[in-house]
Amino acid sequence: MTPQTVDVLIVGAGAAGMMCAIEAGRRGRSVRILDHARAPGEKIRISGGGRCNFTNTGTSPANFLGENPRFATSALKRFSQHDFVKRVDRAGIAWHEKTLGQLFCDDSARQIIRMLTDDMRAAGVVLSLGVSVERVDRVADGFEAALSDGTVVRSRSLVLATGGKSIPKMGATGWAYDAARQFGLRVTDTRPALVPLTFEAGLLETLTPLAGVAVDAVVKGGGTSFAEAMLFTHRGLSGPAILQISSY
Numbered sequence: 001m002t003p004q005t006v007d008v009l010i011v012g013a014g015a016a017g018m019m020c021a022i023e024a025g026r027r028g029r030s031v032r033i034l035d036h037a038r039a040p041g042e043k044i045r046i047s048g049g050g051r052c053n054f055t056n057t058g059t060s061p062a063n064f065l066g067e068n069p070r071f072a073t074s075a076l077k078r079f080s081q082h083d084f085v086k087r088v089d090r091a092g093i094a095w096h097e098k099t100l101g102q103l104f105c106d107d108s109a110r111q112i113i114r115m116l117t118d119d120m121r122a123a124g125v126v127l128s129l130g131v132s133v134e135r136v137d138r139v140a141d142g143f144e145a146a147l148s149d150g151t152v153v154r155s156r157s158l159v160l161a162t163g164g165k166s167i168p169k170m171g172a173t174g175w176a177y178d179a180a181r182q183f184g185l186r187v188t189d190t191r192p193a194l195v196p197l198t199f200e201a202g203l204l205e206t207l208t209p210l211a212g213v214a215v216d217a218v219v220k221g222g223g224t225s226f227a228e229a230m231l232f233t234h235r236g237l238s239g240p241a242i243l244q245i246s247s248y
Helices: 015-026 042-050 073-078 081-090 110-122 175-182 201-210 240-245
Strands: 004-011 031-035 053-056 095-097 102-105 126-129 133-139 142-147 152-160 214-221 224-232 236-238
Touching (some): 004 142, 015 031, 042 110, 053 081, 081 110, 152 175, 224 240
Parallel strands (some): 004 031, 004 152
Antiparallel strands (some): 053 102, 214 224, 224 236
16 A cells, blocks of 8 residues: 655644644644544543633743753743633633633633634644554654554654543553654653542541532642642542642
8 A cells, every 4th residue: 555645643633732733734744633532632622621721821831840840941932821822812712710820711622622623624734533553663754654544654753642541531541652662762650640639548437528528728748839629529639729739
């Protein structure tokens, strides 16, 4: 079979993959983006309780964790949260600030997905859904991928934008980690993040009657603190403050 040829092949049609596809297409590259799901932006669709918490007005490099605390500096200087809000406004999507700079759609997260897919279409991006990568190899002039739809695609650039393992029920896997290792890239060992905390058995028994109660709290740990809602659950503690402090 004669391979199809594109400048950029992107695996993963989530927020990162679609933004990448739009920018590459606008710069004159031929782009194909694919996802094994039947619809693009599935994590966008469920985010923010279905209204998509699409950005935060207070976002800065200090909000990102990693080996290099300045990693996000150049990215945020080139394209900030305010730039994304302008895109949302141009698309005619109404939004509101919920709390602490968190911005949500007034209507539905599907509006953000529609905005991104419309922008991809305008940039000439080819979107393939229900398609996965069965094999990918480096070739002389880039990469070659054999896809589950029977096609073979050669590209000068390959972008892995499949995300991590966070929501297996939505089809999330560790495929991209394996692909990165295949090409000799260093992969950081992963662990759960933004997770609720569980009580030990004795404390759980004592506090079970509080399950479902939410309170405003200041939660501290790891040299930082978060002042937001804390929720008692049937297993322990959750809510925005707890989920954020869990990374520390």
